[in-house]
Amino acid sequence: MPVPETNTNHLAKLLFQVPEPAARQELLHTAQLCLIDYLAAVIAAQDEAAVLNLKQTFASTSFALPALGYQVPLSSDHLALLNGFAAHYLDIDDTNTNLQGHPSGVIFSALLAISDGTESLENLLWAQVMGVELAGQFGHLLNPQLSLRGIHTTGAIGTIAAAAAIAVYKKMSIEATEMLLSIAATQATALEIQVGTDGKPLNAGFAARNAVTAWLCIQAGLHAAPDPFIEDRGWFAALGNYPFNATDLDATWLKPGQIHQPGIWFKTQPFCSEAMSGYAAAQKLHQLGIDMPHCAQITINFPSSVSDALRFDHPQNGQEGKFSIEYVVWLTLNYGVLPTTAFHKGPVPTDFIKDLPKFSRNPMREIPDPTTRPTALTVLTTTGKTLTVRVANPLGSPNNPLSQQDLLAKLLAQLPPYAGATVVNFFHQPIGQQILADLGVLLTKLNNKNLI
Amino acid sequence: MPVPETNTNHLAKLLFQVPEPAARQELLHTAQLCLIDYLAAVIAAQDEAAVLNLKQTFASTSFALPALGYQVPLSSDHLALLNGFAAHYLDIDDTNTNLQGHPSGVIFSALLAISDGTESLENLLWAQVMGVELAGQFGHLLNPQLSLRGIHTTGAIGTIAAAAAIAVYKKMSIEATEMLLSIAATQATALEIQVGTDGKPLNAGFAARNAVTAWLCIQAGLHAAPDPFIEDRGWFAALGNYPFNATDLDATWLKPGQIHQPGIWFKTQPFCSEAMSGYAAAQKLHQLGIDMPHCAQITINFPSSVSDALRFDHPQNGQEGKFSIEYVVWLTLNYGVLPTTAFHKGPVPTDFIKDLPKFSRNPMREIPDPTTRPTALTVLTTTGKTLTVRVANPLGSPNNPLSQQDLLAKLLAQLPPYAGATVVNFFHQPIGQQILADLGVLLTKLNNKNLI
Numbered sequence: 001m002p003v004p005e006t007n008t009n010h011l012a013k014l015l016f017q018v019p020e021p022a023a024r025q026e027l028l029h030t031a032q033l034c035l036i037d038y039l040a041a042v043i044a045a046q047d048e049a050a051v052l053n054l055k056q057t058f059a060s061t062s063f064a065l066p067a068l069g070y071q072v073p074l075s076s077d078h079l080a081l082l083n084g085f086a087a088h089y090l091d092i093d094d095t096n097t098n099l100q101g102h103p104s105g106v107i108f109s110a111l112l113a114i115s116d117g118t119e120s121l122e123n124l125l126w127a128q129v130m131g132v133e134l135a136g137q138f139g140h141l142l143n144p145q146l147s148l149r150g151i152h153t154t155g156a157i158g159t160i161a162a163a164a165a166i167a168v169y170k171k172m173s174i175e176a177t178e179m180l181l182s183i184a185a186t187q188a189t190a191l192e193i194q195v196g197t198d199g200k201p202l203n204a205g206f207a208a209r210n211a212v213t214a215w216l217c218i219q220a221g222l223h224a225a226p227d228p229f230i231e232d233r234g235w236f237a238a239l240g241n242y243p244f245n246a247t248d249l250d251a252t253w254l255k256p257g258q259i260h261q262p263g264i265w266f267k268t269q270p271f272c273s274e275a276m277s278g279y280a281a282a283q284k285l286h287q288l289g290i291d292m293p294h295c296a297q298i299t300i301n302f303p304s305s306v307s308d309a310l311r312f313d314h315p316q317n318g319q320e321g322k323f324s325i326e327y328v329v330w331l332t333l334n335y336g337v338l339p340t341t342a343f344h345k346g347p348v349p350t351d352f353i354k355d356l357p358k359f360s361r362n363p364m365r366e367i368p369d370p371t372t373r374p375t376a377l378t379v380l381t382t383t384g385k386t387l388t389v390r391v392a393n394p395l396g397s398p399n400n401p402l403s404q405q406d407l408l409a410k411l412l413a414q415l416p417p418y419a420g421a422t423v424v425n426f427f428h429q430p431i432g433q434q435i436l437a438d439l440g441v442l443l444t445k446l447n448n449k450n451l452i
Numbered sequence: 453m454p455v456p457e458t459n460t461n462h463l464a465k466l467l468f469q470v471p472e473p474a475a476r477q478e479l480l481h482t483a484q485l486c487l488i489d490y491l492a493a494v495i496a497a498q499d500e501a502a503v504l505n506l507k508q509t510f511a512s513t514s515f516a517l518p519a520l521g522y523q524v525p526l527s528s529d530h531l532a533l534l535n536g537f538a539a540h541y542l543d544i545d546d547t548n549t550n551l552q553g554h555p556s557g558v559i560f561s562a563l564l565a566i567s568d569g570t571e572s573l574e575n576l577l578w579a580q581v582m583g584v585e586l587a588g589q590f591g592h593l594l595n596p597q598l599s600l601r602g603i604h605t606t607g608a609i610g611t612i613a614a615a616a617a618i619a620v621y622k623k624m625s626i627e628a629t630e631m632l633l634s635i636a637a638t639q640a641t642a643l644e645i646q647v648g649t650d651g652k653p654l655n656a657g658f659a660a661r662n663a664v665t666a667w668l669c670i671q672a673g674l675h676a677a678p679d680p681f682i683e684d685r686g687w688f689a690a691l692g693n694y695p696f697n698a699t700d701l702d703a704t705w706l707k708p709g710q711i712h713q714p715g716i717w718f719k720t721q722p723f724c725s726e727a728m729s730g731y732a733a734a735q736k737l738h739q740l741g742i743d744m745p746h747c748a749q750i751t752i753n754f755p756s757s758v759s760d761a762l763r764f765d766h767p768q769n770g771q772e773g774k775f776s777i778e779y780v781v782w783l784t785l786n787y788g789v790l791p792t793t794a795f796h797k798g799p800v801p802t803d804f805i806k807d808l809p810k811f812s813r814n815p816m817r818e819i820p821d822p823t824t825r826p827t828a829l830t831v832l833t834t835t836g837k838t839l840t841v842r843v844a845n846p847l848g849s850p851n852n853p854l855s856q857q858d859l860l861a862k863l864l865a866q867l868p869p870y871a872g873a874t875v876v877n878f879f880h881q882p883i884g885q886q887i888l889a890d891l892g893v894l895l896t897k898l899n900n901k902n903l904i
Contacts, residue, residue, distance in 0.1 A: 006678065006679035006681075007679055007686070008630045008679045008682075010699060011586075011616075011698045014701060014705050015582050015586070015629065017705065017706065025883075027711055028574060028581065028883050031577035032577055032883060033716070033859050034556040034580060034584075034716060035576070035577065036859040036863050037545065037546050037556065037718050037863075038546070038556045038560045039866075040862045040866050041542065041544050042535055042539045042561075043863070044542055044544060045542050048538075050650055050653075051534070054534060054537060078529075083494055085502075085506060086494045086503045087497070089502060089503055092496060093493040094489050103486075104486040104489065105490060105493060121484075124487070125484055126480060126483070128483045128486060128487070129479045129480065129482075134467070149689065149693075150686065150690030167464070168467055174465060177464040177468075178461060178464055182460070183654060185643060186641075186643040186651055186655055189638075189640065189641035189691065190639075191638040191677070191680060191685075191690060192685060194638055194676055195677075196677075197675050197676045197677050198502055198675050199634060199638055199676035202635060202674065203638055213533075213658075222650040222651075222654065224646055224649045224654070225645040225649050225651055226460065227645075229458075229459040230458065230459055231459070233600075233601065233602030233760075234459070235643060238601055238603050241693075244459060246462035249463070253466050254471050254475075254479075256475065257471075259482050259486070263482075264482065264485070267489075270496075404484075407485050407489050410488070411488050411491055411495070414495040427484065427488060431477075431480050431481070
């Protein structure tokens with residue numbers, strides 16, 4: 001079966017199309033003129049203060065807080081990219097329903113990348129609160145339209161949210177904050193079609209990088225349009241086609257805070273948070289003794305109008321399976337406990353493909369309360385019985401939260417045994433008494449593997 | 453007079469708003485949970501091949517081709533950003549009317565940043581031809597709508613064009629090209645409101661950086677959505693709201709090539725190319741003996757529907773003056789030859805402010821042939837005479853082009869005298885006989901100042 005030609009495939013072929021030699025030579029000649037002109041332009045600007053400052057800033061960026069697997073000095077924007085990519089790679093980082101995306105994976109990656117260890121834990125956390133606030137508020141205004149049109153809000157809004165967090169963290173002036181947000185907003189986009197590929201965690205990494213780069217540009221003394229969110233042709237108009245007015249945020253800003261309402265969904269499993277209720281419902285069925293061989297039909301009723309995140313009803317590999325409610329339910333009904341390799345890049349099991357015809361979707365049109373995600377599984381068994389299990393508040397969701405102890409257990413499971421006591425001790429101290437140098441020591445301890 | 457509060461100003465203040473202590477503590481506690489969860493997510497992904505590969509790729513990126521003012525090794529993405537910023541900083545880099553932006557400043561910055569010197573000049577130039585092709589073709593489809601909605605096409609389309617040029621330059625497979633374009637497209641945006649600030653050249657730098665980063669991600673073996681330009685929720689839909697079909701490009705692709713038709717506008721002066729005809733018309737008036745003290749009224753008739761690039765009818769400083777046709781005409785009528793400091797960051801002359809009431813705009817609604825930009829100046833003199841001078845093809849435009857000799861003169865003017873012969877010799881050799889190592893030697897010679 002020939003693979004159908006896509007737009008990009010077609011375009012890529014056009015790129016490699018070669019004209020007649022004479023035409024080619026003429027084109028090359030003009031390109032050479034462009035090169036001469038380019039060199040003139042670059043060299044002409046070498047003495048400009050802005051260019052010198054930016055050059056100096058990039059050349060001297062160094063990373064002082066030892067963190068997360070890097071022994072060689074990395075520039076702070078690279079570090080933000082890499083940690084943002086890693087934080088979102090398995091899709092077990094937290095989410096906020098208004099953002100329809102992953103705030104902490106982006107925000108902390110940016111903040112830690114520009115830390116030297118002298119900062120207080122309290123300031124780090126407060127900056128994250130404010131980053132989440134902006135992320136959730138913007139998401140509430142723009143979703144689901146932005147997401148449905150194809151923008152990945154984790155990357156797009158995440159860039160601006162991480163920049164806002166940096167402003168708070170570094171206690172920047174209002175004027176500098178405006179410039180920072182402006183340089184962030186001019187970079188702030190991401191495509192949602194990357195779901196199910198490395199492009200999705202890259203979007204998180206790019207968002208963290210973009211925020212850090214904006215901060216480096218401010219350090220270099222650069223200036224930018226002071227009102228990137230102006231209604232006429234600002235970021236909201238250009239990307240969201242939305243008539244933004246910041247005073248509309250007054251009524252809800254920090255009342256009580258996006259981090260509390262609609263809150264944060266913490267994950268116990270590495271798949272899309274929109275499948276968490278389906279997973280919990282399948283777990284209940286499994287506990288009732290229902291497993292895949294007993295199922296003749298499975299109908300999944302879940303909110304489909306919120307986003308298209310669970311887009312893979314026929315996932316080909318584990319990475320796509322993270323965004324397939326059928327795959328999550330199938331795994332749970334088969335195994336109870338999810339296999340650790342279930343969401344890797346390899347192909348999905350052939351048994352799953354065989355069972356797929358048993359599944360059907362019954363989409364729910366209404367948009368649920370953002371603190372819940374109702375999902376019902378209706379099973380017709382091979383003996384002709386019908387059972388329905390419905391879950392709206394799965395473990396890890398705002399109304400059924402993970403405790404600090406649960407989350408420490410999630411972290412400790414990733415660490416060598418000797419690091420456990422240090423980590424628990426760090427997070428049991430009062431927040432106000434901790435500085436990031438302690439986190440630095442902690443992180444160094446965590447980094448005994450994969451150092452580069 | 454109090455400065456009116458802007459959206460961003462308002463938002464920045466919200467960011468620094470602090471709630472009651474108890475509420476703040478609760479927010480911080482939840483933020484701490486997020487931090488624990490974040491660390492678990494990052495560390496959990498440390499062993500993943502994709503994370504390890506990306507880490508290794510960033511850590512080992514080094515820059516081998518000596519270029520443009522950098523002695524310390526810079527990573528290739530930083531180098532692309534810095535050279536893209538410098539190339540567009542003075543706004544004397546070339547433009548293409550379909551793109552409504554600056555192709556070479558972005559594309560060459562990306563290509564040179566990933567060169568090690570072994571590449572041939574011919575391949576570099578061909579890659580640029582194809583990058584310009586994509587830039588102009590995309591611009592033709594999306595402009596003026598994209599530009600008028602607030603997207604800066606140099607940055608947005610430029611990212612994808614530079615990535616396309618990289619694919620051609622590195623002779624990548626079709627499949628790898630698709631992935632490269634995908635990782636570029638997911639980063640491809642920029643705000644046009646940055647005009648008149650450092651944000652505008654930053655958009656060019658970010659575009660070059662984004663393309664190079666996409667290339668680094670491909671080197672790291674990452675994969676991405678293979679069809680970023682798919683009609684449903686791909687880049688064209690998400691940013692341009694445009695129903696893209698790549699086969700529509702077949703009829704015009706390289707026939708004769710965007711670099712020839714509508715062609716490239718080369719600049720002799722560091723202001724927006726849309727003011728080039730107005731500048732030429734003012735020069736003619738000045739040669740006829742008309743200068744500012746002779747003028748009672750000046751009406752400027754120029755195409756306004758193409759973009760809003762000449763948006764400053766009351767520029768405050770020289771950087772905004774680059775995008776003010778009034779300022780360019782005023783300078784020319786006053787001085788004939790433009791002062792070198794005219795477009796610096798400092799405030800515009802008070803005499804200009806005094807003369808501003810003499811100017812009025814008479815916008816032309818029709819969109820002109822993209823190879824021309826008709827602009828007419830009508831002057832009412834203090835003695836009651838009326839003169840009109842109209843220019844459509846100013847020096848440097850496709851129908852009145854700069855020669856290779858003119859462009860070499862533009863480059864030589866930026867160089868110390870001893871470098872001249874080497875440069876002229878390099879560009880007088882047949883294109884097919886040159887390799888970039890020679891350009892490397894050349895560039896090293898150019899870099900005797902501002903090394904870092």
